Amino acid sequence: MDQSTSSDIILDINGEKHALSVDHRTTLLDALRERLDLTGTKKGCDQGQCGACTVLLDGQRAVSCLQFAVAAEGRHITTIEGIADGERMHPVQQAFLEFDGYQCGYCTPGQICSAVAMLEEHAAGWPSAVTDDVRAEAAPPPLTAEEIRERMSGNLCRCGAYVQIVEAVAQAATRGKETGMLEGSETEASA
Ligand code: FES
Numbered sequence: 001m002d003q004s005t006s007s008d009i010i011l012d013i014n015g016e017k018h019a020l021s022v023d024h025r026t027t028l029l030d031a032l033r034e035r036l037d038l039t040g041t042k043k044g045c046d047q048g049q050c051g052a053c054t055v056l057l058d059g060q061r062a063v064s065c066l067q068f069a070v071a072a073e074g075r076h077i078t079t080i081e082g083i084a085d086g087e088r089m090h091p092v093q094q095a096f097l098e099f100d101g102y103q104c105g106y107c108t109p110g111q112i113c114s115a116v117a118m119l120e121e122h123a124a125g126w127p128s129a130v131t132d133d134v135r136a137e138a139a140p141p142p143l144t145a146e147e148i149r150e151r152m153s154g155n156l157c158r159c160g161a162y163v164q165i166v167e168a169v170a171q172a173a174t175r176g177k178e179t180g181m182l183e184g185s186e187t188e189a190s191a
């Protein structure tokens, strides 16, 4: 292998180590899909605009089409294949099923990964562009439909399933709080 343009790397994906040699220009998205057969992560625009390729890097959402695979070495990568707890679906996955948060399903893995991290961000008190009180000491704002729409605005759905997606995310937040998975997520989206 030409070391000037390629590197041997180890990627930590869903708790498993994967060794591979990649051209330095290979995106994390292409490494996942084309090299490791983890095709749950989808390619939409391939330029950071649609969110279909969203994965979690150390628990925070990232568009994998704008991430070089070599730069992801040493990070904990979670893809849609690793969101469930074994056979037990994540509350966000369960809510998407129950509330029909998809039509064709192409954007769904990215929507779910994004929602999982978004709910953690909200519970941790991160404000959004539509949050009224952005002071650090302020409590997390109620998770209204407006808040969910803004916080999920990086994930496009060509089918236009947004109404059900908002319902699903709101329901997942409520259940996450009830089960102690997410502290502080007050929801008003269904009100
Ligand atoms: S495929 Fe990455 S943002 Fe669209």
Ligand code: FES
Pocket: 101, 102, 103, 104, 105, 106, 107, 108, 156, 157, 158, 159, 160, 161
């Ligand atoms: S469900 Fe078809 S693109 Fe979102």
